[in-house]
Amino acid sequence: MSEPAKITLEVQRYHPEQDSGPRWQRYTVPYTAEMSVLEGLQYIKDHLDGSLTFRWSCRMAICGSCGCMIDGEPELACHVFLRDYAPGPVRVAALDHFPIQRDLVIDHSDFLEKLETVHSYLIPAEERTPADGTHRQTPQAMADYYDYAQCINCLLCYAACPQYGWHPDFAGPAALALLQRYNLDDRDGGHRLRERVIDAEQGVWGCTLVGYCSEVCPKGVDPARAINQNKAGSAARYLLGWWRPGRRRGEDRE
Amino acid sequence: MQAMEQVDCDLVVVGGGGAGLRAAIAAAEQDPGLRVALVSKVVPMRSHTVAAEGGAAGVAREDDSLDGHFNDTVTGGDWLCDQDVVERFVAECTAEMVQLEQWGCPWSRQEDGRIHVRFFGGMTTQRSWYAADKTGFHMLHTLFQTSLRYPGIQRYDEYFCADLLVDDGAVCGVLALEIASGEPVCFTAPAVVLATGGAGRVYGQNTNAGIVTGEGMAMAHAHGVALRDMEFVQWHPTTLPGSGILITEGCRGEGGVLTNRDGRRYLQDYGLGPTEPWPRPKAMELGPRDRLSQAFWYEDQAGRTIATAQGSAVQLDLRHLGEARILERLPMITEVARRYAGVDPVCTPIPVRPAVHYTMGGIPTDARGAAPLDGLFAAGECASTGIHGANRLGSNSLAELLVFGRAAGQAAAEHARSAKRRRQGVLERLAGEALAPRLELLRNERGERLAVLRGELHRIMEQGVGIFRNEQGLDEACRALAALRERLAGGIRLDDRSRTYNTEWLTAMEFQASLQVAETMAWSARARRESRGAHVRNDAYDQRDDERFLVHTLAHPGDGSGPVIEHVPVTITRSTPRRRAYGAEGEGSA
Ligand SMILES: Cc1cc2nc3c(=O)[nH]c(=O)nc-3n(C[C@H](O)[C@H](O)[C@H](O)COP(=O)(O)OP(=O)(O)OC[C@H]3O[C@@H](n4cnc5c(N)ncnc54)[C@H](O)[C@@H]3O)c2cc1C
Ligand code: SF4
Ligand code: FES
Numbered sequence: 001m002s003e004p005a006k007i008t009l010e011v012q013r014y015h016p017e018q019d020s021g022p023r024w025q026r027y028t029v030p031y032t033a034e035m036s037v038l039e040g041l042q043y044i045k046d047h048l049d050g051s052l053t054f055r056w057s058c059r060m061a062i063c064g065s066c067g068c069m070i071d072g073e074p075e076l077a078c079h080v081f082l083r084d085y086a087p088g089p090v091r092v093a094a095l096d097h098f099p100i101q102r103d104l105v106i107d108h109s110d111f112l113e114k115l116e117t118v119h120s121y122l123i124p125a126e127e128r129t130p131a132d133g134t135h136r137q138t139p140q141a142m143a144d145y146y147d148y149a150q151c152i153n154c155l156l157c158y159a160a161c162p163q164y165g166w167h168p169d170f171a172g173p174a175a176l177a178l179l180q181r182y183n184l185d186d187r188d189g190g191h192r193l194r195e196r197v198i199d200a201e202q203g204v205w206g207c208t209l210v211g212y213c214s215e216v217c218p219k220g221v222d223p224a225r226a227i228n229q230n231k232a233g234s235a236a237r238y239l240l241g242w243w244r245p246g247r248r249r250g251e252d253r254e
Numbered sequence: 255m256q257a258m259e260q261v262d263c264d265l266v267v268v269g270g271g272g273a274g275l276r277a278a279i280a281a282a283e284q285d286p287g288l289r290v291a292l293v294s295k296v297v298p299m300r301s302h303t304v305a306a307e308g309g310a311a312g313v314a315r316e317d318d319s320l321d322g323h324f325n326d327t328v329t330g331g332d333w334l335c336d337q338d339v340v341e342r343f344v345a346e347c348t349a350e351m352v353q354l355e356q357w358g359c360p361w362s363r364q365e366d367g368r369i370h371v372r373f374f375g376g377m378t379t380q381r382s383w384y385a386a387d388k389t390g391f392h393m394l395h396t397l398f399q400t401s402l403r404y405p406g407i408q409r410y411d412e413y414f415c416a417d418l419l420v421d422d423g424a425v426c427g428v429l430a431l432e433i434a435s436g437e438p439v440c441f442t443a444p445a446v447v448l449a450t451g452g453a454g455r456v457y458g459q460n461t462n463a464g465i466v467t468g469e470g471m472a473m474a475h476a477h478g479v480a481l482r483d484m485e486f487v488q489w490h491p492t493t494l495p496g497s498g499i500l501i502t503e504g505c506r507g508e509g510g511v512l513t514n515r516d517g518r519r520y521l522q523d524y525g526l527g528p529t530e531p532w533p534r535p536k537a538m539e540l541g542p543r544d545r546l547s548q549a550f551w552y553e554d555q556a557g558r559t560i561a562t563a564q565g566s567a568v569q570l571d572l573r574h575l576g577e578a579r580i581l582e583r584l585p586m587i588t589e590v591a592r593r594y595a596g597v598d599p600v601c602t603p604i605p606v607r608p609a610v611h612y613t614m615g616g617i618p619t620d621a622r623g624a625a626p627l628d629g630l631f632a633a634g635e636c637a638s639t640g641i642h643g644a645n646r647l648g649s650n651s652l653a654e655l656l657v658f659g660r661a662a663g664q665a666a667a668e669h670a671r672s673a674k675r676r677r678q679g680v681l682e683r684l685a686g687e688a689l690a691p692r693l694e695l696l697r698n699e700r701g702e703r704l705a706v707l708r709g710e711l712h713r714i715m716e717q718g719v720g721i722f723r724n725e726q727g728l729d730e731a732c733r734a735l736a737a738l739r740e741r742l743a744g745g746i747r748l749d750d751r752s753r754t755y756n757t758e759w760l761t762a763m764e765f766q767a768s769l770q771v772a773e774t775m776a777w778s779a780r781a782r783r784e785s786r787g788a789h790v791r792n793d794a795y796d797q798r799d800d801e802r803f804l805v806h807t808l809a810h811p812g813d814g815s816g817p818v819i820e821h822v823p824v825t826i827t828r829s830t831p832r833r834r835a836y837g838a839e840g841e842g843s844a
Contacts, residue, residue: 017752032563033596034496046705050749050758055296057463060499060590062391063300079593101434102755112297112411121399122358130349130356136367142360149360149392153299178399185358 004030007082009040011052012093014100022100025049026089031082037092038066038077041104054104061218064154068104069093074156074216095159097168111155114171118197120178123190135187148181148226150219157213157223163206170206171197173213173223180226199237204230258685260440263289263408264670266428267663268415268470269449270298272390272652273634275397276659277447277623281667282404288667290407291441293430295465295760297411298398302451302463303655306390307502307586309382310652312347314371318379320344325829327650330376330542331643332787333804333831334483334824339621339640341827343657350656351383359396360385373535375503376542376647387504387586390652413439414760415469417688418446418630419681420477425629426676429688433760436753440685444673445629445666448474448617449659452635453771454487455764457610458712459565461493461500470636472767474617475774479627480808480820482638483615484771485779485789488646489721490611491546494595496564498609501587503648506539508583510572512546513603514558520568524549542834544645544788547608551721562605569603608721612651614642614788615778618808623662629673633662640806640825644787695762696753701745704758708765710738711772719776724793728780735773736816742769774809774817781819782807800831 006028014022029043038056045052054077055065061079068077071091082090098106128135157173158164164172171179179197182188197203207227214224267278270292278292294301313323323344328335355361355369361383362370374382385392401407412433419427419440427442450470454462475481492501492512506512509532514520519538522529526541526549533540550568553559559566572580577600580588584599591597591604617625617632619639625632634655641654718731746765750758784799785791805821812818 015752015754017754034494034564034594036594039497045758046703050704051752053750053755053757055300057296057300057302057465058305059464059497060305060594062388063296063302063304063463065296065300081593083596105755107434108297115399116402121403122356124356128356130352134352134355134361134369137363138367139363139365141367142363146360149395150388152304152391153297182358187356187358 004032005086006030007040007086008089009044010089010091011041011044011104013052013103014094015102033083035082036078037070037075037080037082037085037090040082041077041092053102062152064152067095067154067156067159069096069159074159076154076156076218079218095155097159097161097165098155108155110168111153111158111172111175114175115178118171118175118179119190119194120175120182122182122185122188123193125187125189137186141186144186145181145184147221148177148184151177151221152219154218156216156218160212160216162210163208167206169202171202173227174221176204176230177221177223177226180229195237198230199234204234207231258438258440258682258689260442260681261291263291263441263443265289265445265447265666266291266293266441266443267447267449268293268428269301269451269634269636270294270296270398270409270411271301271449271451271634272303272394272397272655273659274298274447274449275394275401276656277449277633277663277666278407279397279401279404280660280663282406284664285667285671286406288406288670291410291443292401292407293410293413293415293428293441295412295414295433298401298409299395301394302466303390303394303652305463306652307387307500308504309372309374309384309389309649310351310393310656311374311377311381311647311649312351312383312653313344313381314348314351314369314383315380318381322379323347323381326377327641327647328643328829329834330647331645332798332834333826333829334643334786334806336640336825337827337829338825342621343639343641343654346657347653350653350660354393354396354656357396357400359392362386373507374649375540376536377649378535382649387502393652414763415450415473416692416763418473418477419684419688420627421676421680421684423628424673425627426684427681429685431692434755436756436759438685438689440681442676442681443670444675445631445670447623447631447633447662447666448636449632449634450636452613453768454610454613456711456768456772456775457715459493459607459716460498460610461490462610467764467768468771469764469767470632471616472770474625474627474630474632475770475811477627478811479617479625479630480810481615481771481774482618482806482808483778484613484774484809485782485807486614486642486644486787487610487775488543488612488614488788489547489608491543491550491608492570492606493609495562495567495605495607497594499590499594500611501570501590501604501606503540505570505572505584505587507533508579509533509575510539510570512539513569513571514553515560516558520553520558521546521549524552542645543648544790547721548790550608560605565607567605567607570606571603572599573601573603612646614638614644614646619658619662621661622665623658624665629669631662631666633658644789692763695746695748695759696751698745698747701747702741704746704748704762704765707738707742707746711765711769714738715772715775719779722790722792723779724791725780728776731776732773732780732816735769735776739769739773742766777817777819778807778809781821804831
């Protein structure tokens with residue numbers, strides 16, 4: 001085989017014990033057509049510089065570990081390929097809007113807390129035990145929430161969201177999509193609990209409708225749509241000032 | 255030295271994959287006052303369980319039975335299963351699937367809203383619960399999100415567990431490193447559940463996530479627990495060369511075929527035919543994984559594979575299904591092939607080859623998840639409960655995470671309430687002793703590069719402890735692993751000596767564990783002078799030998815010159831060994 005092609009990666013470095021701020025470092029790596037940007041980073045770590053620090057695990061775009069800014073766009077490093085950045089150089093940086101722990105590793109604890117505050121779990125409409133068997137849920141009923149259930153918590157949408165950049169209190173796209181995922185599930189009865197989150201200033205009203213979050217989502221979750229659905233519901237609640245108990249769940253969609 | 259941070263709790267669960275989360279929830283449910291620490295080197299939803307695609311077994315149809323699930327499991331395991339445990343397992347799977355549904359898992363449904371179950375390799379009927387082609391993903395996220403409801407569960411995300419603390423024959427906590435700061439933390443508890451997953455990364459070609467490096471097994475082993483049945487390693491027959499990314503059985507279930515360089519459906523030459531009608535269960539491309547992987551090996555030896563930049567491969571051909579069907583039924587695989595292999599399965603076959611997929615062996619436990627060390631429990635892929643025998647059936651392991659995760663969580667919770675606690679001074683001493691050699695790694699001035707040592711481990715295992723084994727190759731592998739252990743003792747030289755988020759340091763510790771686990775695999779394989787399930791020899795021992803080897807292997811730690819092997823009986827209750835037959839020959843047999 002002929003000499004492998006080479007590409008230069010310009011990687012953002014930051015070590016809190018040593019650096020006063022982020023800096024850039026260049027590495028040149030050989031690559032083949034199948035190599036992802038993540039594999040480029042792994043090549044650097046294995047052969048050129050073991051101190052380069054980044055998260056990864058599944059290397060197949062499902063665990064959500066490896067988000068970073070690649071040529072300025074939020075991407076999963078394992079899901080984009082060096083072939084598409086040739087001849088380079090390609091710039092790899094930590095995800096925007098998060099504090100950096102080291103190099104490409106961001107501090108995601110804020111998001112993990114938000115997941116809890118939006119009650120992103122099923123709050124059963126009625127108590128059941130395994131002896132009662134499964135709920136019936138038609139494929140159509142599932143379709144109501146299914147897209148929102150595809151979120152891998154990769155945080156690319158947060159890096160895309162200017163509002164989150166300015167106001168880190170904002171619950172943000174993925175957390176609100178997951179909130180909506182359970183609100184639209186006909187097995188769930190946790191609506192009212194989640195309304196408090198939605199209506200708060202950090203809830204849906206933080207969103208200024210940029211929509212970039214949905215564009216960058218690698219899993220087609222469309223968090224912007226989830227937020228909009230909730231804005232409609234929240235506005236109605238604000239105007240009416242009361243809640244009609246007999247209303248079917250899911251009625252406030254779009 | 256300044257005092258080490260200490261976290262006092264009642265139960266430590268190490269691992270936030272399917273098994274660890276299920277265990278933590280079970281413990282918190284049973285005993286809401288219990289202080290459960292969930293320690294994981296990645297945030298739980300990043301765990302490897304997330305990557306499972308196919309399904310989770312649990313009898314659901316009128317025309318199916320627990321006996322059916324039992325028989326498929328024991329036959330598939332080539333009779334090395336502990337049948338008492340299998341009986342308990344199959345009886346509990348379905349309730350666990352239902353429980354998960356009630357926690358919100360979006361299992362795929364029929365039109366009328368009932369659950370859908372599907373075929374999965376090795377199961378004779380539709381028994382696999384699935385959530386589109388993201389079963390593990392949905393299970394893991396459901397479990398993770400459900401765990402948020404239990405205030406008793408305190409998460410320690412991105413804490414690397416470095417060692418168990420054992421005093422006077424009983425577990426009393428773990429030493430962990432907070433990854434962000436590199437600072438040690440001593441977790442004290444009278445009960446520990448290890449749910450650290452498998453060890454597939456011991457091999458170079460594997461389907462596993464990067465974190466699957468075997469520390470749980472290695473930690474238990476280092477404290478005297480003999481690992482069981484470690485020679486049984488499952489290869490998945492269809493993965494992308496190089497990356498090892500899995501191309502699911504689903505493709506073959508839909509009618510995909512495997513062809514060699516000459517375009518021949520070569521599986522018919524290995525007793526898996528005839529080719530028609532297709533698809534049909536347990537034949538040709540839907541034969542058992544071990545047989546498919548072995549057939550690849552022969553084709554490769556005979557020069558009938560194709561060469562790719564990442565090694566040899568055969569072709570997984572979907573083209574005859576037509577574009578519409580491919581896109582509708584196999585969207586995820588189409589995406590994966592387009593991106594990761596750079597081929598469009600609508601017009602080009604996908605190059606595939608076998609890669610290591612699953613470790614059947616592990617920390618031996620009873621049906622309650624208790625390991626042979628007081629206070630230690632294990633669940634999930636790191637455990638050897640006895641249900642997989644010599645070969646795991648697809649979709650039994652996701653079920654295992656739930657059934658035995660729960661059992662271990664409950665048993666550990668009970669134990670935690672009754673066991674006595676250690677004195678403060680003892681814990682401090684143990685934690686300090688465990689920490690010292692780990693810190694030493696940061697100080698080494700001399701030594702080899704990690705990637706070099708790891709490359710050598712992969713070479714040894716692929717070559718000597720691969721799809722086919724033989725006496726000479728295994729001797730050589732055992733020797734080479736010992737030599738590698740010597741090299742490791744000579745030092746690893748890290749580029750990174752700092753404490754903050756030092757992943758190179760963690761990788762070095764993972765590597766130490768992997769090597770230790772690899773030795774138990776090689777030595778166990780050498781001692782099993784027969785062929786059974788996933789352990790296949792191409793020397794004088796190419797047949798199953800029930801007279802001598804219907805036994806479990808135990809790999810004890812030994813005295814430093816390698817593991818010491820012992821064989822112990824298998825529990826057989828009602829199914830006596832028969833031949834495993836597939837293809838035309840197997841039709842009509844159970
Ligand atoms: C691609 C793929 C597809 C699969 N498909 C199926 C399928 O369809 N059906 C099926 O039944 N099975 C399937 N399997 C197998 C199944 O997914 C695994 O056996 C199972 O998910 C393992 O779960 P676990 O909870 O034991 O471990 P994991 O999910 O691997 O979790 C291990 C946990 O332990 C933690 N951990 C490990 N070491 C440490 C340490 N030193 N310190 C702190 N924490 C640590 C990790 O952070 C992680 O949270 C598949 C496997 C693969 C590779
Ligand atoms: S909504 Fe999409 S981009 Fe945002 S975290 Fe979820 S998967 Fe990632
Ligand atoms: S490594 Fe898992 S998403 Fe990229």
